[in-house]
Amino acid sequence: MLHIVPEIDTSQALTERQKAVLDAALRLLVEEGDQLTMTAVARRASCSKETLYKWFGDRDGLLTATVQWQASKVRVAQVDGKGLDLASLTASLERFASDWLQVISSDTSIALNRVAVGHAGSGKDDLGAVVLENGRFALAKRLKPVLEAGRRAGLLEFADAETAFRTFFGLVARDVQIRLLLGDRLELTEAAIGGDAARATQQFLALFGAKTGRKADS
Amino acid sequence: MLHIVPEIDTSQALTERQKAVLDAALRLLVEEGDQLTMTAVARRASCSKETLYKWFGDRDGLLTATVQWQASKVRVAQVDGKGLDLASLTASLERFASDWLQVISSDTSIALNRVAVGHAGSGKDDLGAVVLENGRFALAKRLKPVLEAGRRAGLLEFADAETAFRTFFGLVARDVQIRLLLGDRLELTEAAIGGDAARATQQFLALFGAKTGRKADS
DNA sequence: GGCGAACCGTAACGTACGGTACGGCTTGCC
DNA sequence: GGCAAGCCGTACCGTACGTTACGGTTCGCC
Numbered sequence: 001m002l003h004i005v006p007e008i009d010t011s012q013a014l015t016e017r018q019k020a021v022l023d024a025a026l027r028l029l030v031e032e033g034d035q036l037t038m039t040a041v042a043r044r045a046s047c048s049k050e051t052l053y054k055w056f057g058d059r060d061g062l063l064t065a066t067v068q069w070q071a072s073k074v075r076v077a078q079v080d081g082k083g084l085d086l087a088s089l090t091a092s093l094e095r096f097a098s099d100w101l102q103v104i105s106s107d108t109s110i111a112l113n114r115v116a117v118g119h120a121g122s123g124k125d126d127l128g129a130v131v132l133e134n135g136r137f138a139l140a141k142r143l144k145p146v147l148e149a150g151r152r153a154g155l156l157e158f159a160d161a162e163t164a165f166r167t168f169f170g171l172v173a174r175d176v177q178i179r180l181l182l183g184d185r186l187e188l189t190e191a192a193i194g195g196d197a198a199r200a201t202q203q204f205l206a207l208f209g210a211k212t213g214r215k216a217d218s
Numbered sequence: 219m220l221h222i223v224p225e226i227d228t229s230q231a232l233t234e235r236q237k238a239v240l241d242a243a244l245r246l247l248v249e250e251g252d253q254l255t256m257t258a259v260a261r262r263a264s265c266s267k268e269t270l271y272k273w274f275g276d277r278d279g280l281l282t283a284t285v286q287w288q289a290s291k292v293r294v295a296q297v298d299g300k301g302l303d304l305a306s307l308t309a310s311l312e313r314f315a316s317d318w319l320q321v322i323s324s325d326t327s328i329a330l331n332r333v334a335v336g337h338a339g340s341g342k343d344d345l346g347a348v349v350l351e352n353g354r355f356a357l358a359k360r361l362k363p364v365l366e367a368g369r370r371a372g373l374l375e376f377a378d379a380e381t382a383f384r385t386f387f388g389l390v391a392r393d394v395q396i397r398l399l400l401g402d403r404l405e406l407t408e409a410a411i412g413g414d415a416a417r418a419t420q421q422f423l424a425l426f427g428a429k430t431g432r433k434a435d436s
Numbered sequence: 437g438g439c440g441a442a443c444c445g446t447a448a449c450g451t452a453c454g455g456t457a458c459g460g461c462t463t464g465c466c
Numbered sequence: 467g468g469c470a471a472g473c474c475g476t477a478c479c480g481t482a483c484g485t486t487a488c489g490g491t492t493c494g495c496c
Binding site for chain 3: 235260264265266267268269272
């Protein structure tokens with residue numbers, strides 16, 4: 001289990017210039033993947049390699065800082081669970097689903113996940129942990145309160161929020177992420193994402209919705 | 219869309235010695251990941267680098283051959299859809315689910331997927347296509363006939379087999395594969411896999427099972 | 437036995453790239 | 467103005483590794 005404490009915000013203590021450099025590195029990472037070179041980053045960011053090494057230590061440090069920098073940007077608004085009814089719960093779930101599909105199908109996410117996957121296993125850095133913590137685990141942390149509010153409101157029935165979340169995750173993501181990571185072209189239009197989000201939400205409600213006052217389930 | 223024609227069996231025309239070399243390369247790939255070196259492969263396989271280059275062209279060729287070689291080994295028995303009732307359908311689905319979980323949580327699959335993901339995007343080779351074709355798409359090809367047999371037998375209801383398959387895929391895999399690829403420890407015991415397979419199957423039946431003569435769904 | 441093909445082991449080559457050093461420029465401070 | 471700090475651009479160094487070359491050995495075949 002990774003479960004790195006996620007509250008520490010390492011993205012501070014970055015000057016504007018440093019953020020600009022990391023943005024350049026990020027763009028290059030999206031274009032070139034893990035075979036980006038320090039020289040290329042320096043050129044793209046119009047800075048010297050000496051500066052890169054002074055600021056980030058070494059190549060792995062630069063990569064880690066870049067991933068964390070991007071991660072710090074994707075904090076999404078919390079959905080609060082006040083005055084919950086079936087309509088607003090459904091809307092929240094659809095919102096989560098479509099946000100998540102949007103994220104995992106973005107060039108940036110794909111590039112970051114590719115790099116992190118490539119580095120996992122060769123225990124040099126913890127890119128995988130960072131990505132996981134700011135992706136899948138952050139999503140769970142934001143969604144679980146909604147699920148539990150839904151349960152308190154009598155709209156959902158489940159024993160374990162973690163298990164319910166994982167099912168929701170599966171219904172939303174299905175094979176999308178692995179296919180994209182493996183290079184499958186898979187055009188996700190705005191409309192397709194909306195449709196998938198609605199479908200996943202309905203399926204989730206069919207599985208975990210309380211069996212009171214709704215049309216015959218399925 | 220990749221959808222490389224998968225029927226061509228490129229694993230033939232390999233001598234026993236070549237298979238042994240690829241097995242060595244595969245073992246090394248599991249241990250070292252993508253940063254394995256040609257020298258290491260040669261040493262592990264007790265062959266000369268000259269031979270590696272003669273047989274496989276270059277490093278990418280060796281990697282591709284290794285991935286294809288492993289892919290050719292995982293052909294799983296087809297399940298035929300004769301005399302289908304709910305019990306045998308359920309058993310088939312559970313079997314597929316647990317086989318799939320077994321595969322994606324194996325060291326070999328993780329290593330291969332990591333390498334393929336790392337190479338995707340840098341269009342040099344098509345490792346991603348190979349992995350996808352022998353993983354997710356092969357699974358669909360084997361499972362869809364079962365789903366359609368279930369529909370003909372009046373046990374399942376769905377409009378599109380592809381969509382139904384993808385939901386099943388999502389219910390089975392959930393977040394397991396991406397977490398493993400990103401380096402999350404996630405011990406999947408035999409028992410846990412069996413439980414997950416049963417749960418995913420029940421959820422799938424709750425969503426797509428025909429509403430005749432079954433106990434209250436969910 | 438002689439011969440050629442295939443292959444092993446190892447040495448050698450070339451290069452790409454991570455990392456370092458250094459000269460010059462700008463900026464802020466005394 | 468003088469000086470120091472920070473940074474850019476670039477040249478430089480060392481090494482790891484992909485790729486090639488080559489001498490020596492085995493093995494099938496005549």
